[in-house]
Amino acid sequence: xxxxxxxxxxxxxxxxxxxxxxxxxVVMIAVxxxxxYLAVKKGYEPLLLVGIGFSCIISxxxxxxxxxxxxxxxxxxxxxxxxxxxxxIFFGVGAMTDFGPMIANPKxxxxxxxxxxxxxxxxxxxxxxxxxxxxxxxxxxIGGADGPMAIFVTMKLAPHLLPQVSVAAYSYxxxxxxxxxxxMRLLTTRQERLIVMKQxxxxxRLERIAFPIVIGVLVNLFFPPVAPLITMLMLGxxxxxxxxxxxxxxxxxxxxxxxxxxxxxxxxxxxxxxxKFLTIKTIEIVVLGLVxxxxxxxxxxxxxxxxxxxxxxxxxxxxxxxGIASVPIAARVSHIVALQENKENYLIYHAMxxxxxxxxxxxxxxGIMLALLGVK
Amino acid sequence: xxxPDTLDGAILLSVIDFTLSIVMISGIGVILALFPLxxxxxxxxxEAIRQGHH
Numbered sequence: 001x002x003x004x005x006x007x008x009x010x011x012x013x014x015x016x017x018x019x020x021x022x023x024x025x026v027v028m029i030a031v032x033x034x035x036x037y038l039a040v041k042k043g044y045e046p047l048l049l050v051g052i053g054f055s056c057i058i059s060x061x062x063x064x065x066x067x068x069x070x071x072x073x074x075x076x077x078x079x080x081x082x083x084x085x086x087x088x089i090f091f092g093v094g095a096m097t098d099f100g101p102m103i104a105n106p107k108x109x110x111x112x113x114x115x116x117x118x119x120x121x122x123x124x125x126x127x128x129x130x131x132x133x134x135x136x137x138x139x140x141x142i143g144g145a146d147g148p149m150a151i152f153v154t155m156k157l158a159p160h161l162l163p164q165v166s167v168a169a170y171s172y173x174x175x176x177x178x179x180x181x182x183x184m185r186l187l188t189t190r191q192e193r194l195i196v197m198k199q200x201x202x203x204x205r206l207e208r209i210a211f212p213i214v215i216g217v218l219v220n221l222f223f224p225p226v227a228p229l230i231t232m233l234m235l236g237x238x239x240x241x242x243x244x245x246x247x248x249x250x251x252x253x254x255x256x257x258x259x260x261x262x263x264x265x266x267x268x269x270x271x272x273x274x275x276k277f278l279t280i281k282t283i284e285i286v287v288l289g290l291v292x293x294x295x296x297x298x299x300x301x302x303x304x305x306x307x308x309x310x311x312x313x314x315x316x317x318x319x320x321x322x323g324i325a326s327v328p329i330a331a332r333v334s335h336i337v338a339l340q341e342n343k344e345n346y347l348i349y350h351a352m353x354x355x356x357x358x359x360x361x362x363x364x365x366x367g368i369m370l371a372l373l374g375v376k
Numbered sequence: 377x378x379x380p381d382t383l384d385g386a387i388l389l390s391v392i393d394f395t396l397s398i399v400m401i402s403g404i405g406v407i408l409a410l411f412p413l414x415x416x417x418x419x420x421x422x423e424a425i426r427q428g429h430h
Contacts (some may be wrong), residue, residue, distance in 0.1 A: 106408035113394075113401040120390035127386035133379065136386055205420040207411045214407065222400065243425045357401060364400045368393045372379050 017063025024274030025060040032056035032269070038174075045174040048147075051265025052167070056272040066270070073270035080162070080267040083155055085260055086148035087232040092257030093148075094236025095249045097327065099211055101352035104200035107307070108319060108350070112357025114303025115323025116365050118143030118296030122288045129284055134158050137369050139285050142169045143292025144362030145176070145326035151264075152229055153366045156375050163271035164282045168289035170268075173326045176293070180321050180333045183297045188317050192305070193341045195316040197350045205241070212238040215360075223367030225376060230363050297321045300354070315350075322351040325358035 013019055035053030039046035059067045066073040079085040102109060123140030127133060138154040138161050150169040154162050172179065185193075212234035219230040239249040271277075304320030322334040331351035338347040370376070379385040 103408055103411055106405040106411075109405035109408060110398065110402055113397040116397060117394065120394050123390055124383070124386045127383050133381040133385055133389070137389075201412075203411075204415050205422050206414050206417065209420065210411065210414055211408075215404070218404070218407070243422060357404075360404060361397060361401055365393055365397045368396050368400075369389065372389050372392060374378050 017061055020062035022274070024278045025062060028060040028272060028274040028277060029057050031272070032060070045170060047261055048170050048265055049174075051262060052170075052269040052272075055266045055269025057269075059270045059273050067273065073266055076263045076267040077270055079263050080151060081155060081159065083152060083228065085264050085267065086152040086155075087228040088256065088260045089148045089264065090229045090233040091236040092252050092254075092260065093327070094212070094233040094238075095240050095252035096257075097233075097237060097240075097356065098352075099237060099356055100203040100208065101200065101349050102356040103203045103207055103211055105350065105353045107311075108315065108353040109357040109360075110307070111300055111303055111320050111323035111354035112325075112359070112361035113323070113364070114306075115296050115300030115320060115354070115358060116144060116361050117299030118292035118294065118324075119362075119365055121295040122292035125288050125291060126284070129288075131281075131284075132158070134373060134375070135161060137373060138165055139288050140292065141165070141362070141366055141369070142172070142285075142289040143296045143324075144358075144365065145169065145173050145293065145296065145324045145330065146359060146362040147173065149226070149229060149325070149359075149362045149366055151268075152226065153370065156225070156370055157373065160276075161281075161285065163268065163277055164285040165289075166268045167272070168286050171286075172289055172293045173329060176324075176326060176329045177333055177336070179290070179293050180297045180324075180330070181337050183294055184301055184318055184321050184334075184337050187298060187301045187305075190341060192317050193338060194345065195314055196342075196345050197316055197319075197347065198313055200349065200353075205243070208241040209238070212241065219363070223364060223371075225370035226363045226367040230360070233359070293324070296324045300324060316345075316347060318347060319351050319354055323354040323358045323361065325355070325362045327355050327359060328352065330358065331355035 032053040035049040038044040039049035058064055065071045119140040122143050123136045126136035126139040134157040138158040141150050141153045147169050151166055154165045216231050216234040220227045236252045239245045300320035300323040301317050304315055304317040308314045318334045318338050322330045324330045334351040335348040338345045379389045
């Protein structure tokens with residue numbers, strides 16, 4: 001009777017996931033719990049970290065069918081793998097973004113490219129560490145600080161690195177208020193941080209309507225590999241600016257965006273299975289991502305200082321670090337660092353210009369990278 | 377792959393990509409600098425659009 005019970009229990013154990021449970025699963029479940037903790041307790045990117053953390057936990061419970069082909073999490077992942085989800089995120093972002101600051105001050109647009117040196121430092125670093133060039137490109141794009149773009153480029157270049165790249169990109173984006181200010185202060189004098197920007201001109205409705213159409217045409221003409229993302233960004237923005245499709249703009253910015261965020265977070269978390277995630281490569285990618293953010297911030301600030309050599313009306317070099325694409329976090333960091341020096345120096349509107357240009361800077365860098373690597 | 381999968385290739389890719397990115401985004405800046413000219417074409421009456429008289 002006892003032997004029968006033991007064999008019954010053993011058979012039952014084999015049927016469940018208990019037999020496949022290993023320490024890696026415990027570590028990754030702890031990582032998932034840490035993400036939820038950071039979201040709830042510290043307020044770090046809760047819209048992203050709660051979903052990623054939960055699906056990370058579930059994906060590390062052996063026996064769960066959710067991440068296997070036919071499972072619900074796997075279907076969410078297919079949305080990312082088929083490159084449907086990232087453009088839809090951009091659609092929502094476009095519907096909630098005012099591109100006025102970028103249109104009003106075109107000379108600041110160049111900071112959107114200057115702040116992307118980090119992409120290439122990380123790319124070269126990754127290659128030196130033994131990654132393939134495609135993998136290095138995917139790792140480098142973390143430095144663009146643009147989640148959907150990082151996912152998009154990674155899925156084209158090195159889909160097996162999606163969990164590491166997306167987790168690194170979103171984690172550092174959440175940590176930008178901690179990462180950027182020391183670099184910004186190190187590279188600027190107090191006098192420079194005190195520079196007050198001139199008020200920008202008013203942008204007319206006609207310009208606002210023309211902007212998404214012109215950019216949509218240009219991007220499809222020159223950067224077809226990344227056109228789906230920017231095209232959807234511009235469609236969302238057109239819905240916002242024409243004033244006759246308020247209902248669609250609101251749906252894109254709220255309902256569509258929320259649904260897509262849920263699907264995206266579940267998809268990313270579901271790729272964080274311990275056997276794929278707990279590798280030396282992950283640590284290397286996380287370190288390279290940090291290097292990319294540091295160099296991107298530095299190159300943006302230095303870029304703004306170089307611009308000042310040629311400009312009659314000097315710009316506040318703190319705007320340079322806003323050229324990193326993470327909207328609006330990088331712009332907010334520039335604003336806060338300036339406020340710490342002068343409580344009446346409101347940089348936020350000016351910083352949004354390079355910040356939005358950073359989205360295009362990352363897209364252009366990604367598009368050129370895909371073209372040079374022969375990936376369509 | 378147009379660029380060789382080597383460290384030299386990575387450096388080459390980076391230099392070309394960064395340079396072209398600066399050129400391209402400057403081009404966007406130039407186009408945006410021309411945007412005020414659009415206002416010579418006319419003005420969009422926002423109030424009329426909002427009230428549905430367009």
